[in-house]
Amino acid sequence: MTSRSIQSLDSLTSLYIAVPALPERLAARIRTVEDQFSALTNQYTLRVSAVQKSAATALERIEHLRNCGCSDDCSCAEQYARQASAIQQRQDRAIGALDEIYAPVAQRMHNTPLHTALQQVESEVPRYEHGLRGLVEAAKLYLGAGD
Amino acid sequence: MDTHQLQALLDAAGLDPLLYRDVVAPLDMMRRHEEVIDTETTLLSDMINRAQDDLAHLPDMFESAD
Secondary structure, rough: OOOOHHHHHHHHHHHHHHHHHHHHHHHHHHHHHHHHHHHHHHHHHHHHOOOOHHHHHHHOOOHHHOOOOOOOOOOHHHHHHHHHHHHHHHHHHHHHHHHHHHHHHHHHHHHHHHHHHHHHHHHHHHHHHHHHHHHHHHHHHHHOOOO | OOOOHHHHHHHOOOOOOHHHHHHHHHHHHHHHHHHHHHHHHHHHHHHHHHHHHHHHHHHOOOOOOO
16 A cells, blocks of 8 residues: 555544544534623623612602692602603613613524534534445555455 | 545545545535534624623613613
8 A cells, every 4th residue: 555545544534533523512612602692691681680670769769659649739640650651761771772782692693503503513423424434444445455 | 634635535546436425425514514603603702792891881871861
């Protein structure tokens, strides 16, 4: 067998070794991104919760106006409604600003079929390994290196 | 060794085209999906990093409207 054909067989063998490790490498990349996204989701959720808490506190502060009845022509309930509406709008705007940052990433994350692509890689490995084993054997026979 | 080199080797050796099909086709398929996963994970990672930075620097719009 020539040194060139030995080199070719070595290349085939190294390819054979490298490919089965491919799904694990890709799975690790996907896990890393999922961990990053999980951290972002936590950060976003905490910020949304903080806004909701502030809004709830603000509503509590004006709660006494809601069913006030301090006089016959009491306008406290209308005042409450106006202020509560303003608080709601502030909350919507604040959460909207957070959504503007988070939503595009979440959408891309959910719409990108990373796991489907990984499954397709995984499903090709046995077929590839089987084919390559046969190929290496055939190449050995052809090159005169058969048992 | 890429699929072109592999194909050249198999052609030179005159090996069974079925073996070629069983090796090169799945390899091509895996490489295509590998490229998609590498590209998308890189893009997503960059997007997430930017979003984390943007969230960290975004003032509390509720409190600042006070």
